[in-house]
Amino acid sequence: MKRRSFLKGTLATSATAVAVNAGLLMPTTVLADWNSKAFSSKTTDDALSNVFGSSSVTESSDIKLKAPAIAENGAVTPITVDATAINGVESIAILGSKNPMPLVCEYTFAPAALGFVSTRIKLGQTMNVVAIVKADGKLLKAEQEVKVTIGGCGG
Amino acid sequence: MSIKIRMRGKSKAGIAEVKALIKHPMESGLRMDKKTGKPYPAKFIETVEVAVNGTKAVDAQWSGAVSANPYVSVKIKANSGDEVSISVVDNTGAKGSSKLKLK
Numbered sequence: 001m002k003r004r005s006f007l008k009g010t011l012a013t014s015a016t017a018v019a020v021n022a023g024l025l026m027p028t029t030v031l032a033d034w035n036s037k038a039f040s041s042k043t044t045d046d047a048l049s050n051v052f053g054s055s056s057v058t059e060s061s062d063i064k065l066k067a068p069a070i071a072e073n074g075a076v077t078p079i080t081v082d083a084t085a086i087n088g089v090e091s092i093a094i095l096g097s098k099n100p101m102p103l104v105c106e107y108t109f110a111p112a113a114l115g116f117v118s119t120r121i122k123l124g125q126t127m128n129v130v131a132i133v134k135a136d137g138k139l140l141k142a143e144q145e146v147k148v149t150i151g152g153c154g155g
Numbered sequence: 156m157s158i159k160i161r162m163r164g165k166s167k168a169g170i171a172e173v174k175a176l177i178k179h180p181m182e183s184g185l186r187m188d189k190k191t192g193k194p195y196p197a198k199f200i201e202t203v204e205v206a207v208n209g210t211k212a213v214d215a216q217w218s219g220a221v222s223a224n225p226y227v228s229v230k231i232k233a234n235s236g237d238e239v240s241i242s243v244v245d246n247t248g249a250k251g252s253s254k255l256k257l258k
Contacts, residue, residue, distance in 0.1 A: 034201040034202060034216055034246075035216055039216070039218045075222060075223070076222045076223075077222070078226075084230070096220060099220055100185060101218060101219075101220065103218055103220075104217075104218055104220040104221060105215060105216065105217045105218065105220075105221055106215065106216045107213055107214070107215040107216075107229070108213070108214040108215070109212070109213055109214075110210070110211050110212050110213070110214075112207055112210060112212040112231055112232050112233070113205070113212040113213045113229060113230065113231045113232070114170065114229075114230040114231065114232070116172075116228075116229060116230040117227070117228070117229060118226075118227070118228035118229075119221060119222075119225065119226060119227045119228070120221070120222040120225065120226050121220055121221055121222055122183070122219075122220045122221070122222055
């Protein structure tokens with residue numbers, strides 16, 4: 001009897017495990033689940049294709065990326081991405097091109113939200129901060145270099 | 156222990172800017188403890204959700220590369236009197252939430 005219930009138990013758990021795996025294999029359908037694949041990607045392109053399913057982006061001057069030219073402390077770099085000039089913004093991702101894992105954060109917007117995000121991120125060294133805006137199925141990009149002077153006297 | 160969130164928001168002509176300060180170490184799991192040579196265990200907020208009157212408006216996913224004690228600001232379509240709420244969950248399952256009525 002014990003053995004039977006044990007077997008039943010293992011079957012049930014393996015079935016749920018399969019279901020979970022199937023769910024994780026569809027990256028765009030589940031928003032609530034944390035996208036571990038995208039966040040562990042080592043390059044900007046990999047991260048983008050894991051988030052948006054594509055890494056082909058076009059530069060856009062409609063995205064206002066506000067970042068300091070020189071950040072004295074890379075651990076607290078204020079970044080503002082303003083894409084309110086673009087219609088139909090679905091999501092905004094912020095990446096640091098030379099961070100060990102470039103993808104910093106990703107925001108998905110419902111119709112009740114405007115394409116605007118302001119936050120503070122960590123940068124390990126001098127690098128380009130990339131903002132990707134997804135609007136009407138297209139990927140738009142804005143980029144700015146931030147010089148990081150860790151332990152310096154303000155550069 | 157729940158995560159503490161302080162938030163502020165004001166609506167102007169139907170658009171509200173909601174700002175939040177979250178108290179959290181945001182440990183990425185990559186920083187080394189110099190004494191032991193082992194990394195500090197990862198502890199960072201994974202998901203952030205902003206809702207207006209119970210309807211989801213912004214859904215964010217964060218990595219450990221968001222600064223400690225994160226500040227976040229978003230703009231949403233909401234009028235004064237609307238209730239805005241923010242809820243966060245970190246990688247260890249700790250949760251926090253906060254809400255306010257827009258001015």
